[in-house]
Amino acid sequence: MERKTSMSLVWSSADKFGVQLLAMLVGVFTARMLSSADFGIIACLAIFTAIANVLIDSGFSAALIRREKNTNSEYCAAFLFNLIFSVLLYFVLYFSSGKIAQYYNIPQLVSLSRFVFIAVVINSLGIIQNIIFTREMKFKEISIANLVSAVVSAVVTVILVLSGYTFWAIAWQQITLVAVRVAVMWALSNWKPIYKPDFSVLIKLFSFSALLLLTSIVNIFGKNIYALKIPVKFGTTNFGYYDRARKFQEIPAGVVAGALSSVAYPVLSSLNNEPDKQKQFFRKMVRINAFLIFPVMLGLIGIIENMTVIVLTEKWLPMIDYFRILCATAIFMPFQSLCLTTFNAIGKAKYNFALELGRNLLIITLFFLFSENVTQMLLGYTTAMFCAYICDIIFVGKFIKYSLSEHLRDILPYAVISAAMCILVLIIGNFFARWHINIYLIFAAQCLLGAGFYIGTARLLGSQVIRDVFDLFRKKNG
Numbered sequence: 001m002e003r004k005t006s007m008s009l010v011w012s013s014a015d016k017f018g019v020q021l022l023a024m025l026v027g028v029f030t031a032r033m034l035s036s037a038d039f040g041i042i043a044c045l046a047i048f049t050a051i052a053n054v055l056i057d058s059g060f061s062a063a064l065i066r067r068e069k070n071t072n073s074e075y076c077a078a079f080l081f082n083l084i085f086s087v088l089l090y091f092v093l094y095f096s097s098g099k100i101a102q103y104y105n106i107p108q109l110v111s112l113s114r115f116v117f118i119a120v121v122i123n124s125l126g127i128i129q130n131i132i133f134t135r136e137m138k139f140k141e142i143s144i145a146n147l148v149s150a151v152v153s154a155v156v157t158v159i160l161v162l163s164g165y166t167f168w169a170i171a172w173q174q175i176t177l178v179a180v181r182v183a184v185m186w187a188l189s190n191w192k193p194i195y196k197p198d199f200s201v202l203i204k205l206f207s208f209s210a211l212l213l214l215t216s217i218v219n220i221f222g223k224n225i226y227a228l229k230i231p232v233k234f235g236t237t238n239f240g241y242y243d244r245a246r247k248f249q250e251i252p253a254g255v256v257a258g259a260l261s262s263v264a265y266p267v268l269s270s271l272n273n274e275p276d277k278q279k280q281f282f283r284k285m286v287r288i289n290a291f292l293i294f295p296v297m298l299g300l301i302g303i304i305e306n307m308t309v310i311v312l313t314e315k316w317l318p319m320i321d322y323f324r325i326l327c328a329t330a331i332f333m334p335f336q337s338l339c340l341t342t343f344n345a346i347g348k349a350k351y352n353f354a355l356e357l358g359r360n361l362l363i364i365t366l367f368f369l370f371s372e373n374v375t376q377m378l379l380g381y382t383t384a385m386f387c388a389y390i391c392d393i394i395f396v397g398k399f400i401k402y403s404l405s406e407h408l409r410d411i412l413p414y415a416v417i418s419a420a421m422c423i424l425v426l427i428i429g430n431f432f433a434r435w436h437i438n439i440y441l442i443f444a445a446q447c448l449l450g451a452g453f454y455i456g457t458a459r460l461l462g463s464q465v466i467r468d469v470f471d472l473f474r475k476k477n478g
Contacts, residue, residue, distance in 0.1 A: 017255065018143075022150040024251050026157055030170065031244055031312045036319075038167040040236030042174075043243040044104050045116050047224035048093060052120045054216045056086045057127060062212050063205040064131045077197035078205070079128045086124035093117045104231055108167075116171050119178045126182035129189040141188045149181035215353050222360030225367050226381075230374055238318075238374055245322040252300070253330035256292050257337035260285060264338060268345035279400045282342060283410055289334040290411040291465040294418035295454045297327040302425030302450065306443040325378040332389035339392035346399055355395065359388035417457050425450040 031039075060078050064070055094114050101109035133141050153176040160169035231239040264285050271278035300307075301324045308316050308323075343351045366380035393407050425446045432442045458465070 018147050019150045020251050020255055022154050024248070026154045026173070027244070027247060028311055029158060030161060031316060033161045034166055034169075035237075036240030036244070036316070037236045038170070038240065039243050040231055040238070040240030041106055041108060041112070042116075042167045042170045043239060044106065044109060044227055044231050044236070045100075045113050047220065047227045048100065048113070049116065049120060050220045050224060051217065052086075052089050052093060052117070053123055054213065054220060055089060056082050056120065056124050060202075060205050060209055061127060061131050063209045065134050070135075071198065072191070072195040073198035074201040075128050075132070075191065076193045076195045077199045077201055079193045080197055081199075081202055082124040082127050083121075086121045090117055090121050093120070104236075106231075106236065112167065112171060116174060119175050122175070122178045122182055126185045128193075129182075129185040129191060132189065132191055133185070141185070144188065145181045145184040148184050149177050149179075152180045153177035211353060215356055218357055218360045222363040225364055226374075226377055229367075229371060230377070234374055241316070241319040242322050242374055242378075244316065245319045245326055249297075249300075249323060249326040249330050252296050253293065253333045256289065256296065257334040260289060260292075260334060261337045261341040265341050265345050268342055272346060275400065278346075279402055282338075282396075282400055282402060283406070285338055286335065286407065286410045287414075287465050289338060290414040291458070291463070293331055293334050294411075294414045295421060295451075297331050298418040298422040299425065299450055299454075301327050302422040302429070303443065303446045306429060306439055306446065309439060310443055321375060322378060325375065325382060329378075329382040329385050332385050336385075336389055336392050339396045342396050342400070348399060351395055355388065355392055358391065359384060362387060413461060413463070414458070417454055417461075420457075421450050421454045424453055 060082070064075075064078065094117065097110045097113040097117075100113055101107055130142065133139070153173045156176045157169050157173040160172055165172070226242065227239070230242055264281075267281055268278060271281060304320055304323055304327075305317070308314075308320060312319075340352050340355075343349055362384040363381060366384050367377060370376045370380035390404075393402075394404060397403055397407070428446050428449060429442055432445065
């Protein structure tokens with residue numbers, strides 16, 4: 001069992017890093033080749049696709065994964081429900097495409113949305129296979145499906161972009177990604193919908209999943225609510241800058257949050273009967289999060305201008321202000337992820353619902369209060385995320401006896417050093433720019449001197465995070 005768990009973690013990590021790396025490379029390539037407006041047009045449809053996928057799943061995945069035992073007849077009933085409902089929902093979206101295009105005042109969205117929404121039906125075909133693989137801890141199969149689909153969709157996207165396609169290339173990327181993933185999961189799975197469906201299970205599942213469904217819908221609105229206003233009031237070009245800034249910012253923050261949370265859950269769960277050790281481990285995880293996320297995100301704030309010119313070209317410079325605000329916001333993400341993981345590990349999962357609901361309701365409220373321009377919207381979003389982060393720490397602290405003052409002592413050294421590093425990097429960039437030095441040399445100097453300053457100062461002050469990292473992975477593999 002321990003070997004199976006260890007291999008699951010290996011494949012899960014390979015999945016996260018591999019897919020994120022490909023997403024970043026394709027994102028950079030398409031950003032260099034396409035315009036901001038192209039990304040803005042396709043991003044308008046994200047909220048509709050996300051809500052449709054959640055409605056189709058209806059929270060059944062979580063319910064079926066958590067149940068002690070599922071029969072093939074119950075799986076078949078859930079599969080047929082997902083498929084039939086997805087087709088019905090597709091037709092609703094199909095005939096709503098004109099209204100969507102009219103709302104955004106983008107005529108191209110009629111045909112584009114009708115094509116993109118096909119992914120909703122395709123996605124429904126692979127939900128049961130994903131549930132079975134997850135229950136049986138076959139993360140190797142899930143990872144293979146994710147990686148293969150990421151590679152194939154990347155190749156398709158590159159070919160289409162080079163052939164002159166614009167936002168249609170991104171649309172094909174989305175369809176290809178889902179279609180190949182589902183096809184690979186069917187190829188790797190032994191389950192097929194050949195059993196007599198037991199539809200009575202749907203009532204049982206819905207009684208459990210109704211709350212999860214509500215939470216997911218609120219989460220989607222909290223994450224995508226800006227798509228309802230930015231392209232309408234400020235144009236698809238501005239929305240494209242926002243969308244790319246958000247996508248690029250999510251990659252490093254998501255990697256840190258995902259990797260550490262996947263390691264933290266089994267360890268925290270195993271220490272439920274040893275509260276002192278559990279708290280000690282939680283504090284280690286907080287310090288590791290701080291050690292990683294502060295320099296990464298604050299460092300990006302410092303180097304983003306030169307990095308944008310080098311990697312994305314000058315046409316993306318208007319994205320910088322949005323990116324910097326979102327980088328500051330992303331600092332809270334790994335800590336929130338750790339808190340939610342801890343709630344699950346100590347058997348207090350109901351707090352996840354309450355805290356996530358509160359966070360998203362605050363995001364939505366501030367959206368309506370502060371939306372005179374995109375920058376103001378993002379500052380409101382940052383405020384909501386900060387408040388949610390403080391609430392998460394306070395509530396987790398009540399269960400593991402971890403005070404807010406202890407939290408500040410754990411993170412402030414890394415926050416202060418990273419802030420100083422950010423200022424240093426900005427000074428280096430401005431100083432050398434005045435002498436018209438090659439931008440590649442300036443960027444290299446910023447990265448090397450910034451990293452050297454951070455690591456050197458942390459070691460000089462006696463940081464024990466490196467030792468904590470070794471302890472963490474020794475417990476993981478032990």
